[in-house]
């Protein structure tokens with residue numbers, strides 16, 4: 001069984017020891033960081049510390065050393081943000097610290113995005129992506145967009161705080177038949193349903209396929225709001241988009 005003491009990075013060991021209390025989260029993170037290489041642990045530690053300069057440098061170095069962009073994303077950046085998320089939930093850190101870590105995440109993602117996007121595959125179709133109204137979280141949505149572009153989709157990014165009317169306008173003014181909605185707040189999840197309703201009211205519901213995702217969203221919730229599919233992460237988002245694209249004949 002993976003042990004905390006086997007994790008190479010001292011900051012990560014201290015973070016888990018000091019801030020994680022739930023046994024399932026301790027177990028998950030001890031295993032995750034035991035699996036991650038010391039270089040990925042260093043990236044995660046720098047992200048937790050909000051050190052964007054170091055995340056930038058270590059990400060560049062890892063790519064030069066031949067580490068796959070997806071490994072950096074999963075075992076470095078997302079793994080580090082997972083610890084930040086737990087500390088935020090438990091009240092050990094607040095919005096400013098999370099923003100500084102989010103900036104560090106973006107510094108790493110800036111190197112990964114062009115690589116994932118440059119896979120040279122033929123364009124499959126267009127996807128409209130947005131974080132729903134009232135919600136300003138965009139890290140997960142942006143990861144999905146990166147992976148969708150890498151998977152051959154053209155993406156129209158509506159950004160954050162996207163009103164149902166803006167999704168509607170984007171569909172009517174483009175050829176897009178796929179719409180992806182992201183929500184990170186339980187209070188904004190209902191706006192997914194409102195968006196689907198707006199398409200029904202406009203008589204356009206059957207023209208498009210809706211994908212939903214975000215940490216609090218579940219497959220059941222997706223079905224409840226009338227979406228066509230739920231994706232748990234950015235890889236699942238691409239798989240789902242491909243499946244739904246085939247359904248609508250693009």
Ligand code: B12
Nearest residue numbers: 085089136137138139140180182185186213214215231234
């Ligand atoms: C970073 C962060 C912030 C940053 C956002 C920066 C940014 N540019 O995004 C800042 C500091 C601004 C912020 C603000 C707030 N936040 Co905040 N935040 C987080 C945090 C720590 C991490 C979220 C994140 O980026 N995760 C990493 C990404 C990679 O994961 P992800 O978003 O889940 O995305 C993945 C999948 O879900 C999926 N996915 C995502 N979208 C989609 C879409 C589709 C179509 C598909 C298929 C898949 C998919 O793929 C992604 C990649 O794998 C979470 C904690 C957490 N554990 O989620 C809290 C969290 C979401 N925030 C929370 C809260 C309360 C707030 C604030 C209200 C705090 C406040 N008091 O002001 C504000 C709200 C602002 C607003 N109106 O939106 C709560 C929400 C609680 C709830 N029950 O609703 C959380 C859960 C923290 C907590 N436990 O208390 N936050």
